Amino acid sequence: MKIGIIGSGNMGRSLGILWAEQGHEVFFGSRDAEKGKATAEFAGRGTQGGTNDQAAAFADLILWTVRNIMPKQLLSHPEVLDSKIIIDCNNQDIPEGFAYPPIVESLAEKLAQDIPQARVVKAFNTMAQEVFELAPEPLKDYGVSVFVAGDDEQARKTVMGLAEEIGFLAVDSGVLRNARLVEGLEDFIRLIIGGQKQGVYATISVNVLPTASEQRLGGRQASSLK
Ligand SMILES: NC(=O)c1ccc[n+]([C@@H]2O[C@H](COP(=O)([O-])OP(=O)(O)OC[C@H]3O[C@@H](n4cnc5c(N)ncnc54)[C@H](OP(=O)(O)O)[C@@H]3O)[C@@H](O)[C@H]2O)c1
Numbered sequence: 001m002k003i004g005i006i007g008s009g010n011m012g013r014s015l016g017i018l019w020a021e022q023g024h025e026v027f028f029g030s031r032d033a034e035k036g037k038a039t040a041e042f043a044g045r046g047t048q049g050g051t052n053d054q055a056a057a058f059a060d061l062i063l064w065t066v067r068n069i070m071p072k073q074l075l076s077h078p079e080v081l082d083s084k085i086i087i088d089c090n091n092q093d094i095p096e097g098f099a100y101p102p103i104v105e106s107l108a109e110k111l112a113q114d115i116p117q118a119r120v121v122k123a124f125n126t127m128a129q130e131v132f133e134l135a136p137e138p139l140k141d142y143g144v145s146v147f148v149a150g151d152d153e154q155a156r157k158t159v160m161g162l163a164e165e166i167g168f169l170a171v172d173s174g175v176l177r178n179a180r181l182v183e184g185l186e187d188f189i190r191l192i193i194g195g196q197k198q199g200v201y202a203t204i205s206v207n208v209l210p211t212a213s214e215q216r217l218g219g220r221q222a223s224s225l226k
Contacts, residue, residue: 001162004059005029006052006074007066008039011089014132015063015124018166020045021136029055053077061085061158063124067092067107070114082117085155088179089124091186098195100187106179108149121150121159122179126186128193128200136167144203147182149173171206 001024005012008030020026020043028043029052030036040049048058056062056071057080064071067090071078088108095101112120123146131144146163148170150156160170173182185204192198 001025001061001158002059003027004055004057004062006055006062006064008036008049009065010129011065011124012063013039013043014129015089015166016047017043017045018132018135019162020047022165027055027058029053056080059084061087061162063087063089064111065089068110070111071118072114078115079117081115084118085152085158086111086115086118086120087124087159088120088122091125091183091190094190094194098187098191100184100191103180103184103187106176106183108179108183109176112151112176119150119152119155120176121148121152121155122173122176122182123148123159123163125183126189127203130200131203132166134167136165139167142203143169143205143207145169145171145206147171147173147185149176149178149182151176169205 003019003024003026005016005028008028012028016026016028026047028036028039028047028049031052033050036049036051040047052074053076056075062084064086071081088111090107108120108122126147127144146168148156148159156172160172163170189204193200193202
């Protein structure tokens with residue numbers, strides 16, 4: 001798959017290298033073509049680097065790592081994104097004292113509004129960069145969840161595949177509106193990491209447990225609460 005990275009920072013560099021290791025063709029885009037090229041040089045494995053415009057034109061799938069900067073602001077020809085899969089890995093900035101406001105519109109929905117012909121998928125926002133350093137092994141031994149939300153089912157499946165390839169357990173999280181919950185989940189994880197001092201390797205894994213062999217507590221009864 002041809003993957004374009006918009007913004008060659010921590011997330012772009014880390015995921016770009018991991019996908020290049022899996023045999024994907026990766027192009028690192030940047031505001032500064034020289035920085036994109038330097039990132040490709042660091043990454044090796046036949047990766048290329050240059051401008052964000054070049055990355056967007058090159059790829060079938062794009063990783064959008066620039067928070068709150070919209071394609072129409074950043075790209076000369078945002079229409080090159082039409083029909084492409086755009087992964088939004090962004091989170092809002094951490095507010096003072098981790099006092100996050102409620103999310104009434106996710107960053108991913110905002111991105112999708114700017115490029116309505118593209119297929120935006122929320123993913124890879126719920127773990128710190130340090131977790132990617134463990135990928136794909138020993139990460140795969142820990143079953144860390146990647147929550148994948150987007151309106152296009154095929155696009156969700158593609159992104160879930162990219163997550164599994166590098167050692168995560170993908171969790172189909174439904175439509176793009178659910179990105180509000182996925183972004184809120186990361187706010188909570190960052191509270192645990194920073195506010196509660198669990199550190200950057202604190203993650204979340206969804207476990208589906210086996211059915212209890214007996215209902216010795218009486219089982220689930222109908223609730224009378226409204
Ligand atoms: N780091 C993590 O642990 C982590 C984990 C999960 C999610 N996230 C989220 O992922 C996103 C990226 O995080 P990051 O750690 O990769 O940040 P980062 O290292 O700062 O990289 C972001 C990149 O955005 C580009 N950029 C910055 N300001 C810009 C502007 N005004 N216009 C256009 N491009 C600009 C820069 O790329 P160029 O200089 O190459 O243009 C920069 O390297 C954030 O929303 C963050 O919350 C981060």
